[in-house]
Amino acid sequence: MRIATGGKLLNFGYWTKDITNPLQAQIQLTKLFGVYGSFDTAQTILDVGSGFSIPALHWIHSYSNLKIYCLNISLKQLKSANSDILRNQPSESVNLNLNSIPNIYNRIFHINSTSTSMPFRNESVERIAAFESAQHFKPMAQFIHESNRILKNSGQLIMAMPVMTNDSDLMPFSKSYNLGILAVTWASEHYSVRMLESLLLKDGFELSKVEYIGENIYGPLAEFYIQNRDKLRSEITKEYPKFLEIILYKSMVKMKVAFDRNFIDYVLIKAIKR
Numbered sequence: 001m002r003i004a005t006g007g008k009l010l011n012f013g014y015w016t017k018d019i020t021n022p023l024q025a026q027i028q029l030t031k032l033f034g035v036y037g038s039f040d041t042a043q044t045i046l047d048v049g050s051g052f053s054i055p056a057l058h059w060i061h062s063y064s065n066l067k068i069y070c071l072n073i074s075l076k077q078l079k080s081a082n083s084d085i086l087r088n089q090p091s092e093s094v095n096l097n098l099n100s101i102p103n104i105y106n107r108i109f110h111i112n113s114t115s116t117s118m119p120f121r122n123e124s125v126e127r128i129a130a131f132e133s134a135q136h137f138k139p140m141a142q143f144i145h146e147s148n149r150i151l152k153n154s155g156q157l158i159m160a161m162p163v164m165t166n167d168s169d170l171m172p173f174s175k176s177y178n179l180g181i182l183a184v185t186w187a188s189e190h191y192s193v194r195m196l197e198s199l200l201l202k203d204g205f206e207l208s209k210v211e212y213i214g215e216n217i218y219g220p221l222a223e224f225y226i227q228n229r230d231k232l233r234s235e236i237t238k239e240y241p242k243f244l245e246i247i248l249y250k251s252m253v254k255m256k257v258a259f260d261r262n263f264i265d266y267v268l269i270k271a272i273k274r
Contacts, residue, residue, distance in 0.1 A: 008051070008052035008054050008080075008084075009023065009026040009027065009030065009051075009052075009054050009055070010051045010052070010132065011026050011029050011030065011055075011131065011132040011160075012025075012026075012029065012132065012162070012217050012218070012221060012266065013025025013026040013028065013029050013217070013221060014028045014029035014032050014213065014216050014217060015028075015216050015217070015220030015221065015224075016028065016216065019220075021224070022221065022224065025220070025221070027058065029132075029160070029217075030054075030055045030058050030059075030131070031058065031062070032213075032268075033055070033129070033131050033158070033160050033268070034058070034059050034062060034063065036158065036160075036209075036211070036268050036270070037127065037129060037156070037158040037270070038156075039059055039062070039063045039066060039127075040063055042063070042066060042126060042127045043065055043066065043067065043126065044066075044067045044068075044069070044125065044126055044127070045059070045066065045067070045068045045069070045126075045127045045128070045129050046068075046069045046071060046118070046120070046125050046127070046128045046129070046150075047068050047069065047070045047071065047129045047131065048071050048115050048118070048128060048129065048130045048133060048134075048137075048143070048147075049071070049072060049073075049115060049130055049131070049133025049134065049136060049137070050070035050071060050072045050077075050078075050081075050110075050131075050133075051072065051074075051077055051133070052077050052080055052081050052084070053070045053072075053077075053078075053081035053084075053085075053108065053110065054081075054096075055131050056068045056070050056108055057085075057096055057098065057101070057108065058096065060101055060104065060107050060108055061096060061100065061101050064102065066107065067106075067107045067108075067109075068107065068108050068109070069109050069111055070108060070109065070110050070111065071111045071112075071113050071115070071118060072110070072111070072112065072113075073112070073113070073114050073115070075112050078110045078111075078112055081110060082110060085098060085104065085105075085108070115130075115133075115134075115137045115143045115146070116137065116138075116139070116142040116143055116146060117146065118146050118150060120150040121150070122149055122150060123149075123150065123151065123152045123153065123155075124150055124152070125150045125151055125152065125155060126151070126152050126155050126156075127151075127155060127156045127157075127158065128147050128150075128151060128155070128156070128157045128158070129158050129159075130143075130157075130158070130159040130160070130161070131159075131160050132160050132161055132162075133161075134159045134161045134191075135161045135162055135163075135188040135189055135190075135191060136188045136189065137189070138189055140189065140191060140195075140196070140199060141199050141202075141203075144157070144199050144200060144203050144205070145203050147273075148203045148204055148205065148273055151273045152273070153273060153274075154272060154273060154274075155272070155273045156208070156270060156271070156272055156273075157200075157205065157269075157270075157271045157272075157273070158268075158269070158270050158271075159196075159267075159268070159269045160266075160267070160268050160269075161191070161266070161267060161269075162188075162214075162217075162264060162265075162266050163190075163191055163192060163193050163196070163264065163265055163266065163267050164190045164191065164192045164263065164264060165192065165193070165262055165263060165264060165265055193210070193265075193267055193269075196269065197210075200269075200271045204273060204274055205271035205272065205273055205274065206271065206272045206273075206274045207269070207270075207271055208270040208271060208272050209268070209269070209270040210267060210268070210269050210270075211267065211268040212265050212266070212267055213266050213267070213268060214259050214264065214265035214266040214267075215259075217259075217266045218255050218256055218258075218259040218264070218266070219256050219259060219260070221252070221255075222252040222253060222255055222256035223256070225248075225249065225252045226249075226252065226253070229249060232245075233245050233249075236248070
């Protein structure tokens with residue numbers, strides 16, 4: 001997504017009638033995830049796969065009592081996030097004034113670690129968020145097991161992620177073929193909802209809520225790119241080779257077809273430790 005938007009938000013975005021560009025959609029999905037995760041009732045959140053920490057900054061801006069630990073395997077992204085906070089400039093286009101966030105330096109913390117070996121003691125965290133990052137975790141079972149270990153009883157694991165709609169653990173060749181170029185450009189694991197549910201239940205979680213929101217994700221994003229391709233191509237090819245834009249365009253088209261044919265979806269999942 002960064003190649004198309006130029007910003008540091010890395011999610012697909014959530015499109016409604018009042019959304020006019022990908023960055024607005026990304027901020028919308030960030031806000032939606034906070035509402036879905038009931039962040040207004042949380043005090044401490046572990047954000048696993050936090051990227052450049054832009055979502056975390058939006059959340060502590062919206063929820064005044066919230067403290068967030070941003071855990072990320074990319075030290076480069078964590079350093080960039082720290083630098084942005086010190087410079088009071090998370091992104092040229094995010095439109096977020098960090099000076100308006102009370103006590104910011106004591107409310108957001110950066111940790112360089114993996115999703116499968118998190119440096120937290122047992123039963124020490126009340127809520128874990130994986131905001132469009134869990135599709136990169138491997139093995140997923142180990143991340144879920146680690147989440148169970150460090151969550152307090154009745155703690156919540158909240159995820160937002162693209163998923164396959166097939167029920168097998170490994171994507172069969174026929175589904176891979178139907179995804180076309182998206183099977184290559186979707187640079188992550190291809191988990192199905194049933195597989196995720198099975199892993200969560202096996203590790204002692206109770207599924208609280210599952211929402212399918214692909215309708216507001218894939219089609220509108222692809223349509224925006226197709227309708228604005230000339231302008232976007234001009235911007236993208238200033239920094240990247242032309243063939244990357246061609247791959248991105250074909251991926252957008254195939255992504256829309258894949259959703260329309262019910263090969264992929266996008267889910268919000270909330271699970272409670274029991």
